[in-house]
Amino acid sequence: MHRRDLLRLAALSPLLAAAGQVAAADAPGPIDLMPKFWQAYDDTRDADDRTQALAATFFSEHAEVYAGAGLKPTPERLGKWPPDFDAMAGQVRKLGADFGRHYQRHVQHFQVEFPDFRRERAPIYLMPSLFGFDGHLRPWQGNLPLFIGIDGIVRYHGADANLSVFLDHESFHLYHAQVLPDLIVDDDPPVYGSLWSEGIATYVSERLNPDASLLQVLLDDRKLAQVDAATVRDLAAGMLKVLDSVAPDDSNRYFSAGHKGPEPARGGYLLGLILARRIGRDLPLAQLPRVPTPKVRLLLQQHLAELAQGTAA
Known part of the structure; x- marks a missing residue:
C-alpha cells in the first residue's frame, strides 16, 4: 500500500460525498485484460522471438494501462519472465477464470458494510504483471485504480489464494482514502x-x-x-x-x-x-x-x- 499515491489522489479530486448504497449487480466489474493476453500467449508459444511476439501482440497494445500501473514491460523483463510463468500458466488461468465469482462475493459483503464506497472511482484492472505486483494502487486518469497481477497473486500467494481476503484488504484502502484522506496528507x-x-x-x-x-x-x-x-x-x-x-x-x-x-x-x-x-x-x-x-x-x-x-x- 503506497500512502503517497493516496495523497496524490486527494490532490486530483475533492473528497467524495456519501453516495448511498450501491447494489452488487450495479457495481462496475473489473476491466479484464487476461482474455486478450491468453490469446497472444497461446499464439506466440512457438514464435522464434517470443519476447518480441508477446510485445507486439499484447503489451504494446496495452501500453497505456501498463504506464498507468507504473510498470514497464521492457524487452529484458519480458525475456526473463516466460520460463517461470510457463510453469504456472495453468494455475494462473484457473485463478483468473474464478476471479469473477470471488469478485461478486467480495462486492456483496463489502458494500453491505460500506455502502457509500464509490467503486466507480476505483476501477480494477486484471493483467499479467510480469511478477511485478499482486495488487498495486496508483493514481491514474483522476481515479485510484487497483491493478491486479494474476501471475503475481499465484507467485506470491499460491494457486489457492483467498481472493476475497485480498480484495477486501485492497478495497478498504481505496475506501479509506475516500472517507478520510487527511490521514495521509503528508509526503x-x-x-x-x-x-x-x-x-x-x-x-x-x-x-x-x-x-x-x-x-x-x-x-x-x-x-x-x-x-x-x-x-x-x-x-x-x-x-x-x-x-x-x-x-x-x-x-x-x-x-x-x-x-x-x-x-x-x-x-x-x-x-x-x-x-x-x-x-x-x-x-x-x-x-x-x-x-x-x-x-x-x-x-x-x-x-x-x-x-x-x-x-x-
Missing part, C-alpha cells in the same frame, strides 16, 4: 498512519471473511503468522519509539517485505491487526475509517504501551 507520513491504515485494512478483511485463517488474513506471510507473544511485545516497544517518525527507514522496518533485521518483515501489519481488533471492539466496523487522526494517534499509543508492557487483555 512523509508518520509511522502511526501506516500502522493504522494497514491494521484496519487487515482487520476488515478478517471480519468480512470469518472462515479465513490468520495466514490468509496476513496475505500468506507464513513467518509473520507464526510470530509469538514475546515478539509482539518487542514489536510494540520498538514501534512506540518511532510512532511519529517520518523517516523511510523506520517505515520500511515495519512495513516492507524486504526488511532484514531483528524484527519480522512486515511486522507492522500483524501489530496493526492486533491493535485494530482491540480498538474495533468498541466501534461499528463502518466507523473505524472515520476515527479522526488525532484520536487514532492517541488510541494507538495507548494500546501499544499496553502490548509492550504485556498488560493487554
Whole structure:
C-alpha cells in the first residue's frame, strides 16, 4: 500500500460525498485484460522471438494501462519472465477464470458494510504483471485504480489464494482514502498512519471473511503468522519509539517485505491487526475509517504501551 499515491489522489479530486448504497449487480466489474493476453500467449508459444511476439501482440497494445500501473514491460523483463510463468500458466488461468465469482462475493459483503464506497472511482484492472505486483494502487486518469497481477497473486500467494481476503484488504484502502484522506496528507507520513491504515485494512478483511485463517488474513506471510507473544511485545516497544517518525527507514522496518533485521518483515501489519481488533471492539466496523487522526494517534499509543508492557487483555 503506497500512502503517497493516496495523497496524490486527494490532490486530483475533492473528497467524495456519501453516495448511498450501491447494489452488487450495479457495481462496475473489473476491466479484464487476461482474455486478450491468453490469446497472444497461446499464439506466440512457438514464435522464434517470443519476447518480441508477446510485445507486439499484447503489451504494446496495452501500453497505456501498463504506464498507468507504473510498470514497464521492457524487452529484458519480458525475456526473463516466460520460463517461470510457463510453469504456472495453468494455475494462473484457473485463478483468473474464478476471479469473477470471488469478485461478486467480495462486492456483496463489502458494500453491505460500506455502502457509500464509490467503486466507480476505483476501477480494477486484471493483467499479467510480469511478477511485478499482486495488487498495486496508483493514481491514474483522476481515479485510484487497483491493478491486479494474476501471475503475481499465484507467485506470491499460491494457486489457492483467498481472493476475497485480498480484495477486501485492497478495497478498504481505496475506501479509506475516500472517507478520510487527511490521514495521509503528508509526503512523509508518520509511522502511526501506516500502522493504522494497514491494521484496519487487515482487520476488515478478517471480519468480512470469518472462515479465513490468520495466514490468509496476513496475505500468506507464513513467518509473520507464526510470530509469538514475546515478539509482539518487542514489536510494540520498538514501534512506540518511532510512532511519529517520518523517516523511510523506520517505515520500511515495519512495513516492507524486504526488511532484514531483528524484527519480522512486515511486522507492522500483524501489530496493526492486533491493535485494530482491540480498538474495533468498541466501534461499528463502518466507523473505524472515520476515527479522526488525532484520536487514532492517541488510541494507538495507548494500546501499544499496553502490548509492550504485556498488560493487554
